[in-house]
Amino acid sequence: MTGFFQRLLSLSVLVFSVSTMLAVGLGHTLRHVFDPMRDARGVIRALIANFVLVPLLAYGVVELLLRDASYKTGLMLVATAAGAPFLMRLTAAARGNVPLSASLTMLLLPATVLYMPVVVPKVIPEASAGPAQIGLSLLWTMIVPMAAGLAVRARYRELAQRLNPWMAQFSTLALLVLIVSTIGSHFDGIVRIVRDGAIFAPLVLILGAFAIGYSLGREYRGGHVVLGFGTAQRNIAAATVVATQGLDDSNVVVMVVVTSLVDLAVLFPIAWGLRRRRLRHERMVPA
Numbered sequence: 001m002t003g004f005f006q007r008l009l010s011l012s013v014l015v016f017s018v019s020t021m022l023a024v025g026l027g028h029t030l031r032h033v034f035d036p037m038r039d040a041r042g043v044i045r046a047l048i049a050n051f052v053l054v055p056l057l058a059y060g061v062v063e064l065l066l067r068d069a070s071y072k073t074g075l076m077l078v079a080t081a082a083g084a085p086f087l088m089r090l091t092a093a094a095r096g097n098v099p100l101s102a103s104l105t106m107l108l109l110p111a112t113v114l115y116m117p118v119v120v121p122k123v124i125p126e127a128s129a130g131p132a133q134i135g136l137s138l139l140w141t142m143i144v145p146m147a148a149g150l151a152v153r154a155r156y157r158e159l160a161q162r163l164n165p166w167m168a169q170f171s172t173l174a175l176l177v178l179i180v181s182t183i184g185s186h187f188d189g190i191v192r193i194v195r196d197g198a199i200f201a202p203l204v205l206i207l208g209a210f211a212i213g214y215s216l217g218r219e220y221r222g223g224h225v226v227l228g229f230g231t232a233q234r235n236i237a238a239a240t241v242v243a244t245q246g247l248d249d250s251n252v253v254v255m256v257v258v259t260s261l262v263d264l265a266v267l268f269p270i271a272w273g274l275r276r277r278r279l280r281h282e283r284m285v286p287a
Contacts, residue, residue, distance in 0.1 A: 008181040013244050016174035017141040017237040021109075023167040024085050025149015026160045028106060042223075043107060045216045049209075049231045050082035050108055051115050055123070057208045065201040071193065073124050074255025075201055077243055080119050081235035083108030085171075086264075087226075090233060093271035095278045096225040104223070104230045109146065112238050113138045120242060137245045138238060178240070182257040189254040202259040206232050206266050225274060232267055236260040 058079030062072040083105055091101035117135035149167075153160035183190060193199055213231025217224035236256065243253045 004184075008177065008184075010244065012174055012178040012181050013240050014141065016171060016178050017241050018145045019167055019171040019174050020085050020237050021142045021145035022149045023164060023171050024105065024109070025146040025151075026153055026164040026167055028102060028150065029153060030150060046104060046107060046227060046230065047111060049213050049216050049227065051080075051111065051119075053212050054082070054205075054209045054231060054234075055079045055119070057212070058205055059123075061201050061205050061208075065204065066198055068196070068198065068251070070249050070251035071198045071201070071255050073247065073249065074243065074252040075205060075259060076123055077120065077239045077247075077252065078202070078234045078236070078256055078259045079205065080116050080123065081112055081238040081242075082115075082231070083110075083112045083238075084230075084233040084235045085109075085237075087230050087233050090229045090267055090271050091226055093268060094225055094229070094274040096229075096274070097223055100223045101226045101230065104226055108230065109142065109235070112235055113143055116238060116242060124247075133245070134242055137241050141241050142238060175236075179257060179261065182254060186250060186254045189251050190258060193255065193258050198255075199258065199262065202255075202262045203266065205259075206263050209234075210267070210270065229267060229271070233263060234259070236263070 055076070058076055062075050066072050066075065085105055087105050088098055088101045091098050113135070116138060117131040120134055121131055149160070152163070210228045210232035214224050214228030216231075217227025236259075239256045240253065243256050
């Protein structure tokens with residue numbers, strides 16, 4: 001049975017990544033890709049938050065709270081991956097600026113594909129894959145599907161609009177299969193993460209990343225909520241692809257998936273809290 005879940009895990013990683021990025025491409029235009037570049041200060045703040053401050057925070061967290069090398073690797077891998085498409089759902093749940101969240105996603109996704117091949121081999125020396133292999137893995141599983149979706153959207157807009165909700169639902173289903181297959185194939189490892197108290201490390205990282213983005217985002221076109229979620233919601237698809245294709249340690253994948261579960265468990269309550277606060281504010285302000 002474990003062998004079945006392991007095969008399912010390998011397949012679900014690929015399907016989740018490709019379907020997620022295809023959905024992103026189908027739901028956006030080239031204007032969405034280039035629009036964030038117009039706000040230079042916003043771009044700099046977003047890049048510093050996601051690719052400098054979060055990895056530095058993660059380094060401090062793993063050194064203080066984790067002992068197991070696999071757990072450290074998994075959390076550092078998550079910290080280097082930004083641009084989660086799920087950002088738009090979190091922003092919508094918080095009644096935030098969804099168009100801005102789409103622009104931020106389209107900024108961080110290509111940056112992640114360029115950033116991880118350079119940084120991962122340096123911060124994770126045990127990675128068996130070099131920059132070229134990591135870059136090619138991310139290229140084929142993220143950039144190519146997104147480009148295909150953008151091409152369909154540019155030429156067949158109505159078709160893209162019909163396909164996008166289905167592809168988004170399919171990617172969510174693929175994520176659920178990924179989670180189930182990880183639990184089925186590495187149940188003991190997940191229990192050990194909880195038992196050893198290692199689960200507190202991703203909790204600290206996520207809350208700290210949200211605080212970083214929220215603080216820096218106060219001058220990012222009014223998008224403190226968007227940058228808060230955009231910094232805290234890491235790109236699990238990219239982290240999982242590198243973990244499965246660039247590292248020979250299944251416990252790293254377990255830590256990546258566990259971190260993704262903690263991520264959603266923390267950020268959705270924050271989104272709902274911000275939504276209630278916004279609704280109260282709207283009721284208090286006369287029309």
